[in-house]
Amino acid sequence: MTSQQQRAAIYARISSDLSQEAAGVRRQIEACRELAAQENYEIVNVYQDNDISAMNARKLRPGFEGLMAEVTRGRLDAVLVWQTSRLVRSRPDRARVIETFREASTSIVPVKGPRMDLTSAYGRLITDLMTTFDTAESEVKSERVIAAAAQRAADGRPASKLGFGWRKGADGAYEVDPGEAEVVKRIINDVRAEVPLRAICRALNAEKVPLPRSGVAWQPVTVRSLVLRASNVAQRVHHIGRPTEVFYEARWPPLVDTRAWEEACAVLKSPDRFTRVQRGAPRKWLLSYGVGVCGVCDGPLRGKAMKDGRTPARPTYQCDRRGCVSRGLLQVDESVRAAVIARLSQPDVVAGVEAALARRQDDDGAAASKLKNVEVKLEDAAVLYSNGTITALQLATISDSLVPERNRLAALMPTSAPSGLSAVLAAAGGIEAVWDVATVVERHALLEELGACVTILPTGGGRFKPATLTVEFAF
Template sequence: MRAALYLRISKDRTGEAEGVERHGEDGRALIDVKGWTLVETYTDNDTSATTGRRRPGFEALMAAVERRDIDVIVCWNTDRLYRSPADRLRVVEACRQHSVSIAPVRGPGIDMATPNGRMVAGMLGEMAWAEVEVKSDRQRRANRQAAEKGKPWMTGPRPFGYERTGGTLVEHPTEGELVRQAFTLITSGASLNSVTRMLNGAGARTTLGNEWRHNNVRVMLLNPLYAGLRAYAEMPPLGSKQSARSRPPVESRKLVPGTWEALITEDVWRASVAVLRDPGRLTNVGNFSAVRHLGSNLFRCGRCGDLTDGQRSGEPVMGVNYTNPRKDGQQGHRIYKCKRCHMSRRADPVDAFVRGVIAARLDRSDAADLVDAGKADGADLVSLRREAGELRARLDVLADALADGDMTRDQFARANRKALDRLTEVEARLTEGGGSHVLAGLAGPGAGQRWLTLDDMPLQRSALDALVEVVLHPVKAGRPRRGEEIDPATVEFRWRG
């Protein structure tokens, strides 16, 4: 008889495939004893049979059965071949149609061509699936208990910024500060690409040893673990078509204070979530000028900016446009053009002048005073955090009261809506207080030069907007004076604070 050997183990922590090697030795010994011919060996090392993920070795084995290339499947036990009811049904039906038997090393042989053989296969499969479900229930209950006690995950790759020591997390000597810098950048208006460049430029690598990419930077900046919070949500039931990725976003899950030291405050984390979840970050399609040019949709028109909206349609802000192509075929000059009255200004000289003025302002000794302008003080944030915690607890009490029948649905709806509205307001104020001031990373000697050399246009624009409102006025008729690129009187700076 032609035999195929199928080998699988769910976990291979060392990566040395010693488990499948042992099973392979026993399987080949059984084939020799039976006097069968080994046609092919199919292997799925470190692969679960319960998650629904594709098993390449299993798929190749099923293809061989369909081609009638084999007469018997040899495996360590039937639960190595199939676990889920769907896989079991597939194996049983394929083996029945093509008269292929199953010969486990540990267990009775199964002739799938007979009703009794298929019955035995079904019974063994149900027992294996029941074992999986019982084990899953135990793990889920243990995970929920650990989450409720605020214990960190201690399996899988360690989180960047922490080391695992003594059953808890402690700050990594170099990575912890990089995590704080990353949150400061993103909450002060920097892009994910800037944070990614910062991490890679510092020589940091993910805990799997890879270079940082914007997608795993995003995952890190959304993780409440860095605020000392443990997030928990139940996994979908086994066999469910619901994907684990379809669970609620991490900020909407149950959050419990953790037992480890936080690297940032909860306010900073919530500010980071607000920035990254902002739909406006995903709408930069077809409007690339919004992030490529210093004053696009930021500079205001001085000719019509003070008029009421009823006098002219459109916003009194300057968009970016280009003059007609030159005779030599090259692109025309870049201009700022008012969206309301269509007054225009050459963009390059305006940008150069504005950059010089802003750099000089940042180099002044009092520039550091701008960093804390408009920020909530520590006492405000403490009271807001306390109120947010009380509101979340109130929502849980209301849900329990409805479930126990202590209040009607109308009563619950009114009380729940009132608490949710107030929680939304409080969390918005916490988010605002947790955001890093856009000028925080620029304060100190050389701030002007640091701003000029920023390679992140959104961050550069945010810093400018935090300092001043720039208003462009129409230029006088005629050419500028010799050696003068721009008339300073036509660019007004309305300083904030």
């Protein structure tokens, strides 16, 4: 590095990369390198986030966080980007970047746009204004997409391909696929008769019935998802699983009778079918029922050993409510381990957790009372359904609203697992050694003390992506 050269890093990002080839970020990096050569910058590091949106500040961008850490340490004179929108899209990130770069005397140098000196008030003003337009551009686009999706739902059109049970006719409209429709009817009737899902799968696999999607065998989660689709009765659902959920009449023919579908849904959603870890029973999975949640429907995760008939069992975490997500257990647990070690390495954690544990003892009695009330309501709903006072769909709606609250309250109840976070932090050999020799029960108890929430987000397939896993701590 000559005396005139300044130290710089390159940051590149693209929101959507369906091919997963990272061609977009490579083009951005090449353009930044050309600018660095022209402006006499020494590139000391390159950070990138491929296939990750920057609109949600709570969504982890590994490359962005690495860049921010290097800026915070005062190691960079400038950060080169293709456009400011590649670095900042959300309001929280904008404020964070402006303040962090100001303190570190780091400039933003876009390939397309003026250099931004954040050490001056005028430079911060220009940066704020330009990145505000970037945010507005994304928000306006998002509003258009949301409005179009809402109109599509109100028109009764599917969000994407309709799926198993239908096919497109000569006129382009959806029509019933007789063979697939018979499979759906059969499954729904079996569920109404309370045939176990695994038994249904065994029969379908033995008969070599084609699968709804790629795979080698029918699985209970596949059967469950197939049954619970409102599209089976020509209903289009918008904002499924949200407080703003709404149903519209669909533009495709139904596969089954509405009453039969409601009865099958009631069977699958019945509180009696809910599986939970028994108090005092050995815990097998680190994140099941309590710490891990589905990033789509907020349902609990369950552990499962997957077998495809060709390879040894591969343990995974799956969404237990709708099967929205599935991720390899080993990669997830390793990511959680790294996050816990990083959190416990911070000096403020001990005092914060111990104070929170003291407060939590005062809340246990209130939570136990609320849990009892919710369980009584679930029992009352089951009695009303058995008496014919409410319909199967009403029972399912009541269950959907109460079961998540019951699960949340149950997770708050004190367990017999050991606490002793202070002892873990003080143990000889370091935090890593303590975690590695701990049992699953002990590790889970530690996650609870930290107020951990592990969210698994959907992915487009392929290899494990750390960005699709978020680990948040209350302490």
